[in-house]
Amino acid sequence: MNSLTQGLVLGGGHSGMLAATALARHLDSVTVIERDHYPAGPGHRKGVPQAHHGHLFVGGGVRAVESLLPGTTERLMAEGAHRMGLPEDSITLNAYGWQHRFPASHFMITCGRELLDWVIRDQALRNEKITVVEGADITELCGDARRVTGAVVRDQDGRTRQIDADLVVDARGRGSRLKQWFADQGHEVEEEVLDLRLRYVTRVFAPPPRTMKEFHAVFNLFSDPTVPGPVSNAVMLPIEGDRWMLTASGVRGGEPPTDDEGFLSHLHRLAHPLLAELIALTTPLTSAQVTRTTSNRRTYYERLDPWPDGLIVVGDALAAFNPIYGHGLSAAALGVVAMDQALDKHGLGDGAGRHAMRAVGTVADEPWQWATAQDIQYMDLEDDESNNLRSQMGDFVKTMMDAGPVQPVVSAALLDVHTLSAPQSSLQEPHVIAAIRRGARRPVLTGPPLTDAERAFLSSHAPK
Incomplete structure (x- = not known):
């Protein structure tokens, strides 16, 4: 035996x-x-x-967990987690501009x-x-x-x-x-x-009633890391219990403070005031939590x-x-x-x-x-080694990232990689290259891609 x-x-x-x-x-x-x-x-x-x-629990990982533990996503959703379509449910600004909210080609779970x-x-x-x-x-x-x-x-x-x-x-x-x-x-x-020595500060907030329905979105506001000076970022997610979790980060003098006034000042230093405007409507539920890990x-x-x-x-x-x-x-x-x-x-x-x-x-x-490859962009701009590593991204990757916010096919291809649903080699598939050559399908956005309902909500809650 x-x-x-x-x-x-x-x-x-x-x-x-x-x-x-x-x-x-x-x-x-x-x-x-x-x-x-x-x-x-x-x-x-x-x-x-x-x-x-x-x-962020992106689609590739969610599917992996489901293959091991079927029913996990359903249980998470029953407990109040959110399934966010990408890029449709994402309001994102990065070094390459505002991302158009194309119909969802991918997803993530937030909780x-x-x-x-x-x-x-x-x-x-x-x-x-x-x-x-x-x-x-x-x-x-x-x-x-x-x-x-x-x-x-x-x-x-x-x-x-x-x-x-x-x-x-x-x-x-x-x-x-x-x-x-x-x-x-x-x-x-x-x-x-590769350690950027980023400082992360997180707080949880309770938005006004119905806000989560009016603003069912993940918010990403990132500085351009290739511009000299402080870098200040923030990501805000809907989580269970009708709450928002906001994680601010920064480096090169853009590190977020932990006190109430300093934290709000950090949000005002972001590339756009949208998050500062939304947080001004909320009630803080937690004190600041800090990490440098x-x-x-x-x-x-x-x-x-x-x-x-x-x-x-x-x-x-x-x-x-x-x-x-x-x-x-x-x-x-x-x-x-x-x-x-x-x-x-x-x-x-x-x-x-x-x-x-x-x-x-x-x-x-x-x-x-x-x-x-992303974090190299945040390294010391005056360091020769950093500049050499940064240049290795090459023109092709920069072209991809430039096209992503305004070209739906390229956006979907980048999300394939970002959500760990496809290898980076997929970015060079013929249909992606053809989309890049066709050029932009949407105009470059000059402000956040808010829906009419979202704009009406902000307007109705604006200070009188």
Whole structure:
């Protein structure tokens, strides 16, 4: 009789729950080790400090989660999350101008991170194969650089025990200590970091009654990062409970303050006063939440050769992104799907971890290239290396970005990539090139693309 197979997931957050779900398809049981204690329902956890800030869950990631946990989107919507059509439900200004609100070709889900985590966790833990050990930590991995066989776990009372596993998945996020473990084994892991040192400040507001129906939109106001001087941005999302979550960010002297007056002044410094006008109508519900944990960090575990069998890395432990692009949650979900597919293809025999690790790493490359190509634009304008990197975007990408706000085909192609629904190579498909050559289908906008109802709402609420 064959012995039972066991999986071990380090970290019980977004990536960990999805990884446990995938492993349960291939193994007899899965144990998840989580440092925190879960709240009974939607709630913040100490181990997810970025949960206080806005999160975009783009279409590619939503579909990945649905493939692992069918019904998740329906549950999110039932709890008050919003399905936003793109670009139809988006009011966006960036360095390339105001985006026309073409009919939706893509979508995203907007809600608080605590709701998203709770729904995914509840969905995952309905699987009887999955067990969570809360309030516990990993003291060391078992095995060596050739094979990982489990981990030593310390509970909240300080007691330790060893858990053996056929597959171990590191889903500990930015706090993973795996890189140091490899260093102790005598192996150096390649890593790239692009850190703009952006400051993020988030607050939640209650708009007047019916505002959410009149202004059912995601708001994005971005400075032109190639212009010398302060950069001040803001993104405002509808979330559950008929609330708006506004995350302001800045760099080069454009960092948002945390006090009421300073925060409002930041909104007035944006490229357009629309958000300042809307927030003036609201009631603040939370104090300012601040983070500087916004760096892009790519750890190339998949390049290690040999790779220890029995070990896989997913989520932020492998690739973490500047949250302004909304790729972290979705990239993690797509990575878990790639892991699942690799295990389907190659089985659980020798080399299973190596095959899965390479698959996960390949999926991480697309959002990494997209995020860093955008963030390079924010780097020090007087730095020669920054200018060299910036120039690598090339005329083609600039032409694409210039055309996106006014050309529906190009807009849809860019959203294909931005929502992680298609690779960047799709931007060079013949129908996209033809659309660029045809030129603009709409005039360049000189102000926000508001509907008649939205303009009437602003006019009716304007100070007398």
